[in-house]
Amino acid sequence: MLVGIDLGTTNSLVAVWRKGQAQLVPNALGQVLTPSVVGLDDQGQVVVGEVARERLQTHPHLTCALFKRHMGSTWQGRLGDRTFRPEELSALVLRSLREDVERAFGEPVTEAVISVPAYFSDAQRKATRVAGELAGLKVERLINEPTAAALAYGLEQKSATTFLVFDLGGGTFDVSILELFDGVMEVRASAGDNFLGGEDFDSALVKHVLAHCPELATWHAESGEGVQRLSREAQRVRHALGQHEEVPFRFVMGRQEGSIVIDTQRFQQIAEPLIKRLRAPLDRALHDARLKVGDLDEIVLVGGATRMPLARKLVVSLFGRLPLMNINPDEVVAKGAAIQAALKQRDAALEEIVLTDVCPYTLGIETSEQYGRQIDPGHYLPIIERNSVVPLSRTREIVTLHDQQSEVLVRIFQGESRLVKDNILLGELRIAVPPRKAGEVSLSVRFTYDINGVLEAEVTTGITGETRRLVIENNPGVLSKEEIGRRLKSLEALKVHPRDRQVNSLLVARMDRLFQESLGDQRSYVGELAAYFQRELESQDELRIREAHVEITQRLDELERHW
Template identity: 65%
Template sequence: MIVGIDLGTTNSLVAVWKDDASVLVPNALGELLTPSVVGLDDEGRILVGQAARERLHTHPSLTTALFKRHMGSAHQTALGNHVFRPEELSALVLRSLKEDVERAYGETVVEAVISVPAYFSDAQRKATRIAGELAGLKVDKLINEPTAAALAFGLPQHGKECSFLVFDLGGGTFDVSILELFEGVMEVRASAGDNFLGGEDFDRLLAEAFVRSQADQPGFPAPESIAHALHREAQRLRIALGQVRSDEFVLRVDGQQWQQTFTQADMAALYAPLLERLRNPVERAMRDAKLQIGDLDEILMVGGTTRMPLVRKLAAGLFGRFPSIQLNPDEAVAHGAAIQAALKSRDAALEEVVLTDVCSYTLGIEVSQQHGQHRENGHYLPIIERNTTVPVSRVKTVCSAEEGQAAVKVCIFQGESRLVRDNIPLGELEIPLPPHNKGNVDLDVRFTYDNNGILECQVTIPKTGEQFALVIENNPGVLSPKEIAERLQALAVLKVHPRDQQVNTLLMARLEHLYQESLGERRELIGDWASQFQRALDSQDERIIRQTRTELNERLGQLERGGWH
């Protein structure tokens, strides 16, 4: 069985293709969204999803989130006595989604199409594939998130001709893609984006503004010690201010409380720098696609952060019209990934849909430039430029810098900057030159980039016909095959929290979190409820546990709505 997965910074989803339609699969708690949060419970077992997220504030040393932002790097996170790389944390989320599908359909999931931000680098894409491998999934195909959303939108339009822009602002990344649909072909014309711009950045700015407003208040704790509490309240307030003119940022720690009022006008001023950063990728994509705003038939908003009124207002101003709201911004990418999975498995209902994509970054080599008697090293020579349709093969001819040179080192980079020091190194190839050569030796450097994001560099010396090749499969910070095997073995021995206990763990984590946030009689009441539920669990009587859980969930719902006295 092959599935489509939206592996998100904040939340993840999984979908399958059944009865000629994509279907989202709920997790063990009955929810479609699984928070991309991983932690350890009090017995050292792995927790994934909502139960882990509830413990971010109460058990910060045992819980982590936002690890997608470190994909493709050597960053490590310590949870208790364990140390995890971003690929491993992502693998635990993927494994949980895989088990959700297997539980729902009784089939073994062996393969997945996983979505990635269109602006993910080569290293980040490879790390995502490795995460799938660590989760026990074959991942032959990655799909760019905006392209997946476009598939979810474009499939019902099959047979029509249209051009549309996907504006994808999620929890951690921002992507823009421009696509055309014609005669059963969906072609990506251009992509641009920012891998460090999303809802989390809006929340960080709001939390920092609150800390500045309270810094002089007596007893205010160090921000790093309450980071998760600040983030959670900032996220709540950002969403609330999409509906009301003003609201309170409230922080409760160890029986003390601090608060500050924020208005929609405050938010507009605070978020202005981030909103401005949304403009550049849109303008770059439009330029690269050689299109005018009027050429676009639809503007699609994808990603939960696009629900912010300020973001929708910006989009309306940029495009001179209100964007389409046909798609659920949280679910569109997962639906598109499932469609791509069906295309890959050659489902009969989708035989005529052809999808093309582009290389999101420029790929090139380091060269030197001669200025009179002075030579400058470190310049960038693009060979495959960004937004070139893939698969693609391009060649450029360069020459050795000095007469009689014994060898040339071809250094390969990814990026858009004029100097290679500002781009990302991908690899290098040492080329021995013919002995006793007179004059400079020409070299034909060919880059071939395929649909799966694999780059091959081939260097030919026309004078001798010799060829040298390098396939870029590993990057600094990306696990080697040997390291993958070691990590697989380490993950295999980890104990995972039982799925059938997740509803109980979630409720206890929720009670503990609310207890820490509350004061006075409310705090005492929640403490009594937590004790009541613990006694029910200790009874090991499933009927008593279920009945108590139902009652307490109802009471907590009333309490959070302000209806409990």
Template identity: 55%
Template sequence: MIVGIDLGTTNSLIAVWEDGAARLIPNSLGEVLTPSCVSVDEDGSILVGRAARERLQTHPQHSAANFKRLMGSDKTIFLGKRAFRPEELSALVLRSLKEDAEAALGRPVEEAVITVPAYFSDAQRKATRAAGQLAGLKVERLLNEPTAAALAYGIHLREGESKFLVFDLGGGTFDVSVLDLFDGVMEVRASAGDNHLGGEDFVAVLVERFFETSKAPATLRHDAAFMQRLGAQAELAKRALSDSPRAEIVAGDGRQDYRMELDEATLEKACSLLLARLRSPVERALRDASLPLAELDNIVLAGGATRMPIVRRMAARMFGRFPSCEINPDEVVALGAAVQAGLKMRDAALDEVVMTDVAPYSLGVSTTVRISGDHFSHGHFDPIIERNTVVPVSRVKRYFPIRDDQQIIELVVYQGEARMAGDNIKLGQLEVRLPQGAADHGVDVRFTYDVNGLLQVEATVVATKEVHSLVIEGNPGLLSEQEIAQRFVALSELKIHPRDRIENRTLLARAERLYQHLRGMPREQLGREITSFETALESQDQRVIVPAAKSFRDVVDYFDHQSFLLPDA
């Protein structure tokens, strides 16, 4: 069984192609959005999803979110005393989604199409593939998120030629892709983006403004629990402005509540620099695609952050028309991944479509430039494969030594767009020995790059036809196949909180988060209710637990809705 997965910064989803349509699969709580959060519970078990998100506020040292932004790096994230790599935390989210799908479908899930930002680097893509392997999934295809959104809209089914742009602003990344459909071929003409721009950055701006306007002491910045609560309130206020003209951010330190009023005009002014950053990738993608804005047949919105009215207005002004947003932007990428899964399974309800992709970054080598005479300037980046070149692709360039008696040419391979090689990402290096008299003929350097992000470098000494090769499959900081196998065993041995109890654990985590927010008599009352429910759980008797959970949920719902209306104690 092949599923489609949107592994997101803020939320993740899983979908399946079934009975001729893409369908989202709910988690054990009946929700299709699973927060991309992981936490270690008091008993040492791992919580994933909404329970973990609630614990971000009550147990920030034992919980993690936004780790998608660290994919492809060698950073370590500590949950209490336990250390994880970003791939491992992503793998725990993927495993949770896999178990949800298996429970809903009643059969094993062994393979997945996982979406990634179009502007993800090779290292980030390989880290995503490793996360899939660690979750016990075969990942033969990584699908760019904008392409997935296009599939969800059925653009691949349209007759004739169609040119369209996908504007994908998620929780942590921003992607723009220009696509061209003709004769059953969906071709990505160009991609651009920003891997550090998303809904989370708008929340961060609100947090900064809160400290500027609410008179909250700066010392609270060092209180991890307070900062998590404040971030959660800022996120709620940001979302509230999608439906109402005003919102309020309220956060307390246990002694005093601090408040900030918010309206759309204030939000737009505070986030003006972020909105300006959205324009540059759009312009670059259109420029690289050699496509005037007027020739676009459609603009499609994807990603939960495009729900914000300020983003939609900015997009409408930029494009001179209202973009398409008929499909829920939180769900569109996962639905498109399911369509791709259906294509992989060769479902009869889907017509075959050929999809081409592009290299998101330029690939090249470090070179030396002669200024004059014996004066040289070293470390210049010379692209061999330019960004947005359709892949698979093979390109060759000839290079010469700078001295006649030079015996070695060192080829250092980089990825990026900066003029100087050192400002780009180093991928590897290859040393080529030159025999006597070969300097005049030089070395032909061929780059071959495929859809799976595998780069092969071949250097041929022109005089002797001797070939030196380098296959760049990994990047500094990435796990090797042996390390993946070892960590797969380690993750398999982790105690994962049982699916059939996750609803009660999520309810408790939510109550604990509310308890920290409340004061006085309401806090005491909720504390007694928490203790009473924990006692019911300890009985392990479903005849006691089921009615207790229903009653406890009603209490928690009440306090959740009334918490900001309660008088100060």
């Protein structure tokens, strides 16, 4: 079975193509959004999703979040006495999504189309593939998130349309421009920022509150507590500002409570540096696509952070029109990934759709420039320019630099900077050349880039015809095949929290969080509810447990409404 997965920074979703449409698959809690959070419970079993997110504040040493931002790097997150790479943590989320589908449809899930930010680097894309492999999935295709969103919207379009997809998620920002004509959806340009999302707006809010309450900043710095609590409150305030003109940012300091009122104008000021960062990728995408604002037919909003009024206000001010939000911005990427999965399976309902994509980064090699007798190394020679339609193959000619040179080292880079020191080294290869005077031996360097982001470099010596090839597979920070095998065995040995107990575990985690957040009578009240539920759990009477669950959930909902 082939599924479409939106592996997000904040939340992840899985969808399947059924009866001519993309269908989202709910998790064990009946929700289609599964928080991209992984943790260990008190028995050392793995918990994924909402249960883990509730424990992020109460058990930060046993919980990890936002690990997607570290994909393709050597970063490691700690859960108790164990460390995990971003690929492993992502694999646990993917495995949970896979199991949700298997339980829903009674079929094994072996293949997936997984979405990635359009601006993910080569190493980040490879790390995402590794995560899929560790989760027991063959990754049939990586699809850029804005492309997936446009694909979902494209099913509803009957005429030629030019889209701009504004994708602001929890941790990344992407913008892509696409054209739909005669059943072909072509990506014209992509740009973005891999470290700009809703979480950054939350961090800006927290920074503002700490700056205006030095006592709070000192207390938290000295106690080491409350980081997750403040982040969670910032997220609540950001969401609430979508419905209210002003919202109190509440905090607890020792046994004292306080609040700072944040209104929409103040939030706009706080977020201004981040808003400026949103503009640059928009300008670059339009420039690369050789389009003006007036050439766009539709603006599509994607990602949960686009619910912020300031994000929509920015779009309206820049493009002079209201954006499309026909499809839930949290769900549209997963649906598009499921459509791509159906295209891979050649579903009859989608025979008319053809999808193209682009290479998001420039790919090139290091060269040297000669000024008289002076040789200046470290210059960047682009071979495949960013936003070139893929698959494609491009060739550039180079010549030897020194007299009697016997070999050439070709170093391959990814990036946009003039000097290679500011770009990312992907790999290198050496090729022998016949010794001649400088400039007499030419070499042909060919780059071939496919739809899945795999780069093949080929260097041919003009005089001898000798060829060397290199497929870029292992980047710094990307696991080797041997290491993948070892980590796969390690993950398989982990004990996973039983799916049928997640509902009860979530309620316990929620009460633990509320107990930590509250003071006085409220804290006592939450403690009494927690003790009551623990007694019902120990009774092992399913009916009593279900009734207590319903009652306590209602009481907690009421408590948080009047918080």
